[in-house]
Structure formats: structure tokens, C-alpha cells
Amino acid sequence: MSGGGTSSSRVSASSSGSAADDGGRVELTFGEGDFMYPYHAVPTTITNSFKTNMDHDGWTWRAVPDATKQDYWAKFKKVYWWKDDLTDEAVYARWYARATVRYKDMIHKMKKGRPERPPWMRQNVWEKWLEYWNKDEVKAKAAKAQKNRMSEPDGPGTGISIHRGGSRNALQQHAVVLREQGVPAEEVDWSIFNVLHAKAGEFTYPRARDAYAQVTAKTAELAQSQLNDGSESQEVDMNRLLLDAVGGVSAKKRVFGIGSRSHAYTSTSRSNQGASFSSQPQLDAVLADKMKEYEAQMQAKMEAREAQIREEAQAREAQMRADVQAQLQAQKAEFMKLLAEMRNLPPP
Known part of the structure; x- marks a missing residue:
């Protein structure tokens, strides 16, 4: 497995606590359970990597070919780096656990949204998935799973297992x-x-x-x-x-x-x-402080990026104005030359 971590020599401004290396990657650290920080960015990165390479047979995470999973993992390593006290194997294990959950959630949303194809999914892959989901044995398995989710763990009439936490786990x-x-x-x-x-x-x-x-x-x-x-x-x-x-x-x-x-x-x-x-x-206090730190870092990074975008837009606008001005000056010079030539023509 190729190294996703990095030494301090590859981290820009490491002495000042910057979370990004010289390649623009964000530092990744471990949280409770199988979670990783930055908390909200990691699952989004994982899901986005799926969307760039949906496999014809990838209707479940188990069915996704190993080569495709390794492609997802490689994309993840392009976004994050981690210190040497975290091994690639340990990060991969947590990434795999989170990827399994994210892929399942993504597939669930896609099935609920049928027959509309997600805009990022290739038509031929979508058609094959629809064909698979419409098989009788697949429908029967889905119906059984839904029945199990609707079971009443405390006995008939006691209600299904639910919580009121909304989108937050x-x-x-x-x-x-x-x-x-x-x-x-x-x-x-x-x-x-x-x-x-x-x-x-x-x-x-x-x-x-x-x-x-x-x-x-x-x-x-x-x-x-x-x-x-x-x-x-x-x-x-x-x-x-x-x-x-x-x-x-x-x-x-x-x-x-x-x-x-x-x-x-x-x-x-x-x-x-x-x-x-x-x-x-x-x-708990360390985890809370770590979340505050990462949120501040992400906010600072977003603000810096927005400032960069504004500066680049202003520079492009100034360049466009200069180009237009140069074109006008060239056209004016050409016109004046043509006018002078016409004045020097002999009478008919």
C-alpha cells in the first residue's frame, strides 16, 4: 500500500501548525470509533470519489471490484495526509469502514430517486443498475430487509426501533x-x-x-x-x-x-x-477542541480561497480591459493609416 502519510519536512509551515502540506492536502486525524477529522469533510470526500468512477457491477459495496475500491482509496490520499504515528493500514481500515457506510447510503438514495438518473452517473451504468434492481430475487431481498427494519424489538405492538436525532448520529x-x-x-x-x-x-x-x-x-x-x-x-x-x-x-x-x-x-x-x-x-475535551481547531482551519482556508478567487477575477478583468484597449488602439491606428492612404490617392 502506498504511503499516504507524510513527514514534517513535507508539510508547509509545520512549525506554525498549518494543517496543509505543500501539495495542498489537509491533515487527517483519528476521532472516536471509526471517525476521522476533519469530521464533515471526510465523508463528503469519500462520496465524491464514488461519483467519479461508478462501476457497472457496483450496485452494492461488496460487488464493487477491488481495483475500483483502490481507485477510491487513491483519490482519498490525494486530499489528505497524516502524521507518521498513523499507519497507512490503520487509516485504510477506517477509510474502508466509512466508505462501506457512505456507499450504502448513496445507493439507498439513488434507489429512492428512481427512475431519475443522477446527473453524475453514466447512462449505460444507470441502465444496468435499473435492470439489476428490477430482478425478482433482488426485489424479494429488498422487501425482506425492509420488513426486518420495521420489526418491533420489544414485541408486537411496542413499535419499531427509531430515534429522534434527525440527520445527526x-x-x-x-x-x-x-x-x-x-x-x-x-x-x-x-x-x-x-x-x-x-x-x-x-x-x-x-x-x-x-x-x-x-x-x-x-x-x-x-x-x-x-x-x-x-x-x-x-x-x-x-x-x-x-x-x-x-x-x-x-x-x-x-x-x-x-x-x-x-x-x-x-x-x-x-x-x-x-x-x-x-x-x-x-x-472528550480534546475531541471538542480538535473539532473547533479544524472548523477554524477550514473556515480560514475557505476565506483564503474566496480572497484568491476575487483577486484572480480582478486580475482577469484588468487583463481583459487592457486587451480590449490594445485592440481598440490597434484598430484606430489601422483606420488612421487607411484614411491617410485614401487622402493621398490621385483624383479619378
Whole structure:
């Protein structure tokens, strides 16, 4: 695998903390789970690479030929660089995980938009994909998958598994409640749970309602106990209470109610999961600061690019004016020469 990282000697203005190398690539760093920073730019870059080379047989990520996937990976490396403490193999693993999800999401949107062809997709590829999607066995498989998504995990009549987080997943909600709302680290995942599954006393389905009731009851019990003992009020680890209420980390390494934030708790044993809920304030603060840093860098880069575009436009306009002026002067000179010649002609 060719090296996508770079040494400090290849990074322009590295001493000043610039995130771009001398080739204009943006520095890439790791975040929580399989996420990479700059957070919003990475998935967009991945999706855009798909659109430049859609394979005839690429109706699923698994069906995409290895050569095409390597082309996507090569395009990704042209946009980002990473420091030597991140290996190409580690970045590739995270890129592959994110690419799998992004490709699936893109295909889902394309299927919903049928029969209209996306403007960036070649007609012959689109026609082959439509032919594949219209096969009876493919339709049957899609219907089965849709039925599974509509299943009711808590039993008939309890409702399907949903959340109210909108377009933000749990990791994005985590950044919002930590950075923008200033929620303490020991309450972050409890806040995410409420955003995703509770609103004005209504819940997505019974398991969420029961977990909420158990946590609030335990909180009241602890507060009453402190009051009876006459002890000073202590911070309650709401994340720990939530973990207990939902049954800890499942066999599939998931924590109910916090979605992709489950990654934060799968690196320790189940018996020690509660500690991980409250042992991450430093990591959370670093991630929040990193997001602020990258957003500032991206904003500065956009502003610099806009200024460059304006300067280039002004230079082009000035050059065009100069060219027009030169053409007018040349035409005027030619006209005056012709006029002089006509004056010197003998009478007929």
C-alpha cells in the first residue's frame, strides 16, 4: 500500500501548525470509533470519489471490484495526509469502514430517486443498475430487509426501533452537547439518550421509556439518601445509571439508546464499563477542541480561497480591459493609416 502519510519536512509551515502540506492536502486525524477529522469533510470526500468512477457491477459495496475500491482509496490520499504515528493500514481500515457506510447510503438514495438518473452517473451504468434492481430475487431481498427494519424489538405492538436525532448520529450529538451545550462528561450520554429517544414525556418505544423511568427513579433515590444522611450533595454519574438501566454492553458490543457512541465502551470489559462512562472527560475535551481547531482551519482556508478567487477575477478583468484597449488602439491606428492612404490617392 502506498504511503499516504507524510513527514514534517513535507508539510508547509509545520512549525506554525498549518494543517496543509505543500501539495495542498489537509491533515487527517483519528476521532472516536471509526471517525476521522476533519469530521464533515471526510465523508463528503469519500462520496465524491464514488461519483467519479461508478462501476457497472457496483450496485452494492461488496460487488464493487477491488481495483475500483483502490481507485477510491487513491483519490482519498490525494486530499489528505497524516502524521507518521498513523499507519497507512490503520487509516485504510477506517477509510474502508466509512466508505462501506457512505456507499450504502448513496445507493439507498439513488434507489429512492428512481427512475431519475443522477446527473453524475453514466447512462449505460444507470441502465444496468435499473435492470439489476428490477430482478425478482433482488426485489424479494429488498422487501425482506425492509420488513426486518420495521420489526418491533420489544414485541408486537411496542413499535419499531427509531430515534429522534434527525440527520445527526450519536457521535455528532455527542459533539453538540459537549461543546455547544456545555454538558459535563458524566452526563453526556444521558443527554444523548434523551435527545434520541425522549421528548416532552413521550418516548420512541417502551424500552426507552422504562430505562428513562429507572434512571430518574435512581437519581431521586440517591438525592433522598444524601439528604437523609446530611451529607454534601455529590455529582451523580448519569451515564453509569443509564448503563445499568439498559443492561450494559450487549453481546454485539452495543449500548442501547446511544447508537454509535457505543464505540466508547467496547474497549473495556463489561464488568468495567461503568468506569468508562465517567473516565473520558479529558478525551472528550480534546475531541471538542480538535473539532473547533479544524472548523477554524477550514473556515480560514475557505476565506483564503474566496480572497484568491476575487483577486484572480480582478486580475482577469484588468487583463481583459487592457486587451480590449490594445485592440481598440490597434484598430484606430489601422483606420488612421487607411484614411491617410485614401487622402493621398490621385483624383479619378
